[in-house]
Amino acid sequence: MTQTLIIGAGITGAALALQLSWRGEAVTLVSTHAEGGLASTASFGWLNASYFLSRPHYHLRHEGLAAHRRLTEALPGLPTNWQGCLWYEATGEAQEETASDLQALGYQVQRLTQPEIAERLPALGPIPESALFFPEEGVADPATLARALIGASGAQVIRATVQSVTEEKGRATGVLTDLGPLKASRVILATGTGTPGLLEPFGTTLPMLTRPGLMVTTNPLPPVCPVVLATPDQEVRQDAEGRLRTPASAGHQSDHAETLGSFPVVVNATLTRLRTLFPGHDIHFAHQAMAMRPVPGDGLPVVGQGPLPGLWIAVMHSGATLAPVVAELLAEEITGGAESPLLADFRLARFA
C-alpha cells in the first residue's frame, strides 16, 4: 500500500483523502489548521458553473456539480443543498446574453419574469424586471463538508506545519514538519495560499493573486431567501439556522480588490444592502470570517504533477465547487489512471 501525505485539511485535502482512501490508499493529512482548513472556513460555498473564465473552466466547474452529486449519493447526509440560484447580477441585454451563452453550453437556465420572481421570493424588497434561475446550483459550507469527508475517509490527521518537502535522488520522500520528519511515497500539496512557499525550494514559482475575502453572517431570520441570490450589489444565501451569509464584496467570484476596506465601514455597508434587499426585518451583524482566497495568477486552478516525481499539487479558487471533481480526477491520475482532458488546461507547467 502506498503511503500518501496530503498537506492541508480544507475542502481540497479532504476530498482528495476520501478519493484516495476509496482507491485503497493509506492517507495521512497534515495541516496547520484544524480539519476544515483556512479559506474553506470563510467561504460563501456557492456551487456553480454559471461563473467561469474559459470554456475548459466551465466544463470543469460543470463536472464539479456532478461530482458533488456523486458525493451526496455515496454519503447521504452531507450538508449540500441544491436550492438553485436566482441571478440578476447583469440586467437587460447582458442578462439575456448570459442566458444564451450558458444554454449554448448545455447549462440549465430558466428566464423569470417580475411576477415569477416575486412569487419565488416574496420577502425581496426591490423586485427586478427579470432574472435567471439556475436550477443545477447549490451551496455547501466547505469546512463542514471537509470535516465530513475526512471522517468518511478514515484518514489520520496530524496537526503540524510543513516546513519543506523532502527529496532524495530527485524524488519526493516526505515532509519536514515542526514536529519532525514524515516519510511517504507521495506528497500532495492541498495547501491553498501556503503552496508557493513549499514549491520555491525546487525553483518553481507559482504566482498567486492577493484576494482577501470577508464573509458576513447575520442573526437568524424567518425564511426569506430559499435560493442563492445573486444581485448586482450582493450575493446572499440563508443557512439552515436562518442566518444570512454574504460575501462583503459584490460579485465576489470576480472581485479584484487586493485590500479590504475598514472593517466597520465594510460590514455596515453590507448590512445596509441586506436591509434593502429584505426590508422589514431586524437584520444585524452576528459574526465575520476573513481569509485570503487561494487564487493562482491567472485565476484558474493548478492541478497535477509538481516539480518532481512523487509531488502533486491541487490549488484553486472556487474550491467549494471544484474540490470534489479535482479530487476524483487527480486521485485517478495519481494512482496510475489516465490523465483527464478536463484537467489539461490547469497544469502547473503553464507558469514555467
Ligand SMILES: Cc1cc2nc3c(=O)[nH]c(=O)nc-3n(C[C@H](O)[C@H](O)[C@H](O)COP(=O)(O)OP(=O)(O)OC[C@H]3O[C@@H](n4cnc5c(N)ncnc54)[C@H](O)[C@@H]3O)c2cc1C
Ligand atoms: C470569502 C470567500 C468566499 C468564497 N466563496 C466561494 C464560493 O462561493 N464558491 C466556491 O466554489 N469557492 C468559494 N471560495 C473559494 C473556496 O472557499 C476555496 O477555493 C477553498 O476553500 C480552498 O480550499 P483548500 O482546501 O484548497 O484551501 P484552504 O481551505 O485554505 O486550506 C488550506 C489548508 O492547507 C493548510 N496548510 C497551508 N500551508 C501549510 C503548511 N505549510 N503546513 C501544513 N498545513 C498547511 C492549512 O492549514 C489548511 O488546512 C471562497 C473563498 C472565500 C475566502
